[in-house]
Amino acid sequence: MIERVDVAADVVIVGAGIVGAACARALARAGARVTVLDRVAAASATSAHGEGNLLVSDKGPGPELELAKVSLRRWAHLADELADELGPLFPSIEHEAKGGLVVVTSADGLDGLRGFAEAQRAAGVEAVEVTAEQARELEPDLAPGVVGAVYYPQDAQVQPVAAAEALLASARRAGAVVRTEVEVTGPLLGDGGRLTGVATTRGEVSAGAVVVAAGPWSAEVAERLGARIAVRPRRGMVLVTTPMRQRVRHKVYDGDYFAATQSAGAELQTSAVIESTRGGTVLIGSSREQVGFDDRLSTQVLAQLARRAVAVFPFLARTNVMRSYLGFRPYMPDHLPVIGPDPALPGLWFATGHEGAGVGLAPATGDLLAAGMLGLAAAVDPRPYAVDRPTLRPRVAHGEALA
Numbered sequence: 178m179i180e181r182v183d184v185a186a187d188v189v190i191v192g193a194g195i196v197g198a199a200c201a202r203a204l205a206r207a208g209a210r211v212t213v214l215d216r217v218a219a220a221s222a223t224s225a226h227g228e229g230n231l232l233v234s235d236k237g238p239g240p241e242l243e244l245a246k247v248s249l250r251r252w253a254h255l256a257d258e259l260a261d262e263l264g265p266l267f268p269s270i271e272h273e274a275k276g277g278l279v280v281v282t283s284a285d286g287l288d289g290l291r292g293f294a295e296a297q298r299a300a301g302v303e304a305v306e307v308t309a310e311q312a313r314e315l316e317p318d319l320a321p322g323v324v325g326a327v328y329y330p331q332d333a334q335v336q337p338v339a340a341a342e343a344l345l346a347s348a349r350r351a352g353a354v355v356r357t358e359v360e361v362t363g364p365l366l367g368d369g370g371r372l373t374g375v376a377t378t379r380g381e382v383s384a385g386a387v388v389v390a391a392g393p394w395s396a397e398v399a400e401r402l403g404a405r406i407a408v409r410p411r412r413g414m415v416l417v418t419t420p421m422r423q424r425v426r427h428k429v430y431d432g433d434y435f436a437a438t439q440s441a442g443a444e445l446q447t448s449a450v451i452e453s454t455r456g457g458t459v460l461i462g463s464s465r466e467q468v469g470f471d472d473r474l475s476t477q478v479l480a481q482l483a484r485r486a487v488a489v490f491p492f493l494a495r496t497n498v499m500r501s502y503l504g505f506r507p508y509m510p511d512h513l514p515v516i517g518p519d520p521a522l523p524g525l526w527f528a529t530g531h532e533g534a535g536v537g538l539a540p541a542t543g544d545l546l547a548a549g550m551l552g553l554a555a556a557v558d559p560r561p562y563a564v565d566r567p568t569l570r571p572r573v574a575h576g577e578a579l580a
């Protein structure tokens with residue numbers, strides 16, 4: 178039986194990234210008194226070091242796709258809601274419902290993509306197979322080697338930092354307090370070992386419930402509070418071109434991207450995910466590798482990203498790269514976020530482990546968490562995201578959480 182949180186209780190959220198921001202907004206608007214704590218500036222960690230893809234196209238049938246479908250619909254409304262609420266002086270979240278185009282360069286690749294799209298269609302995704310010629314009508318600069326593609330009209334994008342800041346601003350308007358440069362260091366425990374708040378570098382903060390939304394650092398925060406969760410960092414790098422006339426109209430990626438998102442391997446994987454931004458730059462992502470929190474950029478990885486992008490859009494070979502950056506995805510071994518209470522430590526909740534989809538999944542995560550905490554109706558079944566789900570149990574039992 179899940180213990181509900183009194184709607185008037187104080188909720189502390191650890192982490193002011195896009196996930197913490199979405200949770201803060203959902204909880205504050207439902208009437209909870211929310212305090213968000215972050216050890217650095219808001220929206221400055223993983224949420225500032227990724228891309229803003231909101232994708233259904235890379236998700237096979239299952240709970241992640243169900244969450245994504247709900248979340249992408251929420252983003253489309255949120256863009257207007259936040260603009261109305263925050264006014265014209267607040268930066269736009271740059272929501273663009275531009276659609277995604279997954280391209281392949283071989284007959285085998287096309288077979289695989291076709292089968293995948295068919296399964297997605299059965300799960301309610303709009304996935305339209307297009308010929309190579311039609312793909313070139315959508316993207317005139319595609320490489321001649323492209324033999325086919327699937328178009329996903331539901332794919333979209335936002336600017337993640339602006340989106341996180343807007344969600345936090347909206348949460349503040351609903352009464353939430355956001356405190357930065359406050360690091361959570363330990364638990365406050367009450368009767369029966371219940372979590373009643375957190376110790377921080379700026380003193381103690383009492384709360385009826387604590388939510389860990391600390392991205393790739395969630396295992397460390399959980400451990401400080403006396404709990405375990407199997408989140409690990411998965412490094413990713415991105416190239417950014419100089420601004421140019423728009424030549425990439427959709428989110429375009431090669432069919433390998435899906436394999437990379439679903440793999441569990443620690444070794445380096447790259448695939449081309451290419452999109453333009455409102456500022457005129459083109460973002461070229463992304464790599465995946467498990468190397469802990471090693472924050473050194475690798476020219477080998479960046480070169481591989483560039484090669485893959487040029488194989489999709491040859492004109493990029495003549496484009497200048499303005500900068501590159503990296504971030505750490507909050508990786509779960511079973512590729513699903515954790516959204517819900519910790520059964521072992523009363524008062525502790527999680528909203529974390531979204532790996533490469535935290536921006537896309539943030540609104541539905543906030544709603545699902547608030548529904549669970551406050552006993553409201555939820556748009557999706559919460560059980561697949563539980564921390565004690567069968568696919569995570571052996572890993573926690575063997576201490577993988579603390580690796």
Ligand SMILES: Cc1cc2nc3c(=O)[nH]c(=O)nc-3n(C[C@H](O)[C@H](O)[C@H](O)COP(=O)(O)OP(=O)(O)OC[C@H]3O[C@@H](n4cnc5c(N)ncnc54)[C@H](O)[C@@H]3O)c2cc1C
Binds near residue numbers: 531
């Ligand atoms: C290269 C790359 C590309 C990506 N592309 C996409 C994409 O296109 N679409 C998409 O949906 N997702 C993408 N992602 C994933 C997405 O960025 C993440 O899933 C998302 O940002 C996670 O947000 P978060 O709020 O959970 O974590 P974060 O943004 O990391 O926020 C966690 C916060 O917790 C704080 N914190 C940690 N420890 C403590 C402590 N002890 N006390 C207080 N605060 C603490 C941190 O300072 C941080 O601000 C990408 C990621 C990478 C790296």
